Amino acid sequence: MLAPADQVRFAFEPLYSLYSGSAVAVEAVGHPAAGWVQDLLDAAGDQAQLIDADLDLAARAAAAAPQVAAGVSLHLNLSASAAGAPAERFIPLLQTLERAGRRPADVVLEVTAPLAVPNPGTLLQGLHRLRDLGFRLAFDRLGAAGLPMNLLAEAPIEMIKLDRATLRRLPANAATVALVEALVQFATQTDLRLVATGIENDAELDVARRAGIRLVQGNLFATAAPERVLPTAERGDQPGTTAVSPAAGLRIPEFLRQAKTLPDDATCDDVHAILSAEHAPKAIVGLDQQARPQWTIDRMRFLLAVTGRYGHALYAGKPAAKLAGPPRLVRIDTGTRELLEIIADGGAEHSGDDLVVTDASGRYQGVVRPNEVMRRMAAVKVEAAVALNPLTRLPGSDAIAHDVARRADAGRPFVVAWLDIDQFKRLNDTAGFAAGDDLIRAIGRALTDHARRLGDVTVGHVGGDDFLVVCGVEDITSLADAVLGHGWSADGVSVTLSLASLVQTGASAGSYRESARLLAPLKKQAKEIPGSSWVNSWPGAGRAQILRGGKETNGRAPMLLSRQ
Known part of the structure; x- marks a missing residue:
């Protein structure tokens, strides 16, 4: 007997970029208690029941989806029959997304086989309705989904997923x-994103790379995916350490410029009058009556067309749209990672074309120049590389200060912690500097390996044997147990560690400088406790709590120390 829809469980499979390594x-991939999701849809009966069942599964998947980082979209599967349904049938899905705090623009609906059902015309109309509702669209299983060529050319999609076969x-x-x-070339020229699915091993991953496909998905990436897909030049030299992301902190409004705009029914003469003038703009954006971008015209390409042989006779008085191209659109809240993907997907011919920025309703906000983004990214990357500690390849105090400020602005509690090695100078004198360096690298690897498993944790090496950690309140105990509970040694000499932590309470959280000032006496207290120790406090508390070491090791309640 087939499982009912309410027994379907969902796994969430990532799509990785071979460009950014992220x-x-x-x-959302549905797993019924028995059989397959398609079995449930096949058992739905008539067309109306099938559409209801399909949309119900999509809504359940949206409700079950975890919160994801900015710039990471949620993909939901949808049959072609459901995609062609009237807009009102999508109200429950829209309501589910609203309750989950998601916008339709954060969701990609993957329309799958058979794509010729109910018929190509009906499906095409449905896809335009879904786009008007704010959804982003993709075609799934190209190569096995019966996709008519006119749909591939006319549908308002942004992604194509190749069938694994x-x-x-x-x-x-x-x-x-x-x-x-041919598909890679087609995707490049139309700003589509091509995905290789079902990647099971490194050989298949290499085939996708050599084919020019930038996005991949499959069981190979169930674990340790970033190490598999991150470009070699981005990887740290030390195992277990994380590369500093050059995307941190950069947002589209920082690059926003205003372009020259015209109504979308402007003529070639209107455009020529602007682009042939002295100090003419690089491009023009055509807007409809709702200020939504409809086309863009590049100055150089336009002038080559109209000033060539017979150019004026061919285009005088004609709609400017004849010499325009579709705008390369990007939402103003797009994260830097996705912005880089869009720039990279433009190909050589369009790599320098402006990106047209819209708000959540699709209205024009300005343009972004890719060369300015790339220059800024390069500068940030160089700055980040210079800031890495040469011993551990971990960032220094600037990265910690940035993360403290980010979390304080978010208004949620977090922890700043300071870890160092007890009697490190004596260790160097006994075991030698090389052994001391090996120990520092090993502790750095342990911190970053555990931080990677936890998620939103920043680890920094601020010099000598001192490490700083910024994380959520829920993560500090796990991280402390993982590091302090390890039996550390250097060249046969046993080593203990001291950890001081400060719980910052959301909106009242202090700065990085203030955190460092308050942590200094806490670390001193921790180092006075025999063995590996952990002391915790709160700003203004006037006392510290021993969470590891001292009497805590005997199973009694943590001891409180007054701080002068």
Whole structure:
């Protein structure tokens, strides 16, 4: 007997970028108690019941989805029949998204086989309705979904996912090689994003790379995915350490410029009058009556067309849209990671074209120049690399200060912690500097390995044997147990560690400088406790709590120390 829809459980499978080495999306994959999701849909009966069942599964998946980082979209699967349904059938899904704090613009609906049902025209109309509702769209299982060519050319989609069977015919099947090369070229010229699905091993991943596909998905990335997909130049030299992200802290409003705009029904003469003048703009954006971008015209390409042989005769008085291209759109709240993906997907011909920025309703806000973004990213990357500690390849105090400020602005409680090695100078004198360096690297690896498993944790090495950690209140105990509970030694010499932590309470949280000032006496108290120790306090508390070491090791309640 087939499982009812309310017994379907959802896993969330990431899509990784081979460009940035990061997850850019998660797809909800349904798992019934028995059988397959398609079995449930097949059992739904008539067309109306099938659509209800499909949309119900999509809403359940949206409700079950975890919160994801900014710039990471949620993908929901949808049959072509449901995609062609009237807009009112999507009200329950929209309500579910609203309760979950998600906008339709944060969701990609993956429309899947068979794509010719109910019929291509009905589906195309439905896709435009879904786009008007704010959803982003993709075609799933290209190569096995019966996709008519006119849909591929006309549908308002932003992504195509290759069926896994197509990838597995590479590189031996010459016809498939030619087909995939054509799809990569098509995706580049139309600003679509091509995804290789079902990647099971490193050989298949290498095939996708060599085919020019930038996005990948599959069981290979269930664990340790960033290490598999991150470009070699981005990886730290030390195992277990994390590369500093050059995207941290950068947002589209920092790069926003205003472009010249015209009504979308402007003529080539209108455009020529602007672009042929002295100090002419680089491009023009055509807007409809609701201020939504409809086209863009590049100055150089336009002038080449209209000033060439017969150019004026061909285009005089004609709509400017004839020499325009579709705008390369990006939402103003797009994260830097996704912004880099959009820039990279433009290809060589359009790599310098402005990106047209819109708000959540699709209204024009300005443009972003890719070269300015890339210059800024390069500068931040160089700055971050200079700030890395050469011994552990961990960031220093600037990264910690930035994260403290970020968390304080968010208004939620967090912890700043200071860890160092007891009697480190004596250890160097006994075991030698090389052994001391090895120990520091090992502790750095342990901190970052555990931080990576926890998620939103920043680890810094601020010099010598001192490490700083910023994390959520719920994470500090796990991290402390993992590091303090380890039997550390250097060249046969036993080593203990001291940890001081300060719980910052949201809106009243102090700055990095204030945190460092309050942590200094706490660390001194921790180092006075025999063995590996942990002392915790709160700003203004006037006392410290021993959470590890001293009497705590005998199973009694933690001891409180007054702080003068």
